[in-house]
Amino acid sequence: MERVWLNRAMHAGFFLLLAASASRLVVRHAMDTRTIVSLAVAALLAVVYAGGVALWDRLGRGGRLAWLAVVLACWLVVAELAPSFAWCAIPLLYLCLRLLSLRLTLVAAAVLTIAVIIAQISLADRFDPSLVLAPIAVAAMTIVIFWELRKAGVMQERERLSREIHDTLAQGLTSQRMLLQAADRVWESDPDQARVYVRTAIDAAGENLDEARRFVRDLGPAPLALRSLPDAIRALGAEFRLEGTEYPLDDRTQAVLLRVAQGALANAREHAHADRVIVTLSYLEGEVTLDVYDDGVGFDRTMAVTRAGRGYGLRMMRDRLKEVGGTLTVESAPGEGTALAARIPVGATGGETDPGEEATRRQEGPGRKGSGVRRGPE
Structure with missing residues (x-):
């Protein structure tokens, strides 16, 4: 999974380090042939890098690998001509991690680290071990941090x-x-x-x-592209009730509520064998709630996590709601049907829940009036 903010930060960091290296070269050295050539290669590197970023989607995987090879070649040349350009190694190492396998990344990291060590030694007036140990340590930490971020992104995408x-x-x-x-x-x-x-x-x-x-493509649910949230839930086929006056919700909240309704109905159809399913969407002051009741076979909540299907579905509903600050409450028992209540706070609806009312609701407990769990037709 692409981390857009991290990619942009690394691109910005590369250009800043490139500009810093070029300014150091101009300030500390005369404008001789070597300096002019170094600046020309640095300018070429900037153009090639910027072109690859701008054409990223068009290049494809093969084109991106070729672009990375040209970028690394230009950097190695300019780092040899002017060692201060070695500062650009970290964003280039990130590019390697982003585009290459772990094995090829380690090879590229070794080349980059050796080039940085040579540049450090060239800039120093005398040798000391830190000139070798520091680049190796920085490279190792960079690889570990970025690789873990990459793995986390993959796991997040799999979960989605x-x-x-x-x-x-x-x-x-x-x-x-x-x-x-x-x-x-x-x-x-x-x-x-x-x-x-x-x-x-x-x-x-x-x-x-x-x-x-x-x-x-990581887009919102198709039903919400053409209709309102109440209409999208109504179209799922269950008995539907709308309470309160509908007000605007952000796209993410609407998507979560629709997915929770879909998951709850899927559970009711596959596991509950219910004759009747009632879905109630309530627009309240300070929160929006979704209640789903079925008169099916019910289940033992303590065993739900070990049962295929239902426990997994409930866990994913909770995960979805947690992402938008919501909660899920479930009431069920064998032979008594199932009542599910999803609650999402809404801060932009003109007010917040009264603290006294909220305390009363918590004291009353699940299944009583005010808990948000509807046990069926009233």
């Missing part, structure tokens, strides 16, 4: 994709399977109805494909 797959593709495939099973059951007795089921399954497959394309 797993949540999207669970809440969209898994639910869509389940719906398609149910529709096709229904078509198979009535294929001989009622061919027209079977065709309706098949057409609906085809439409669901198209919607699933659109969702897959959107979350691969």
Whole structure:
């Protein structure tokens, strides 16, 4: 996963270090042939580097590797001509980590470190061990820090994709399977109805494909691109209730609420075998809540984490809500259905929850009035 802020910081750092090295060269040395050539190569390095950044998306992987090789070659030449340009090694090492495998990065790091050591020794009036040990230490720390950031980014992207797959593709495939099973059951007795089921399954497959394309590009849910949050939740097919006056929510909050609703309905369909599912979206002062109740088989909450599907889905709902400062409360017991309540504070809705009311709600506990968990039709 690309860390845009880190990439921009490293690009800015490279150009600042390049400018600092060039100014040091001009201030400390006469404008002789070597100095002029050094500045010319540094200018070429700046142009090549800036061109690669500007054309990053067009270059592709092969083009980026070729661009990195040219950048490193230009830097090695200018660092040999003017050792002060060795300062640019750290952002260049980051580029290697970003584009190369770990093995090739270690090779590039060794070349960069040797070049820095040679430059340090050239600039010093006498030799001491720090001229060798310091560049090695800096290179080692840089590799470890950036590599760990890279691994963290990969894990974050995997977690995002797993949540999207669970809440969209898994639910869509389940719906398609149910529709096709229904078509198979009535294929001989009622061919027209079977065709309706098949057409609906085809439409669901198209919607699933659109969702897959959107979350691969890290876009918001497709339903929210064309309709409001209440309409998107209503379209999920459950009994829907809207409470309070709708007010604007940021895109991320809307996406989280829709994904939670999708995940809850997927759980109800796959595990609860419910006859009735009620979804209530409430726009309150200082917060927005989503309540999902089903009259299905329920489950033992203490065992949910060990059961495939439901426990995983609940964990991902909590993770999504946590990202926007929200919370999830679940009430269920075998044979008694399930009630799920998602709550997200909204600071820009014209007020905050009254402290006394909030304290009362906490004291009343789950399942009572004010807890935010609706146990079914009122």
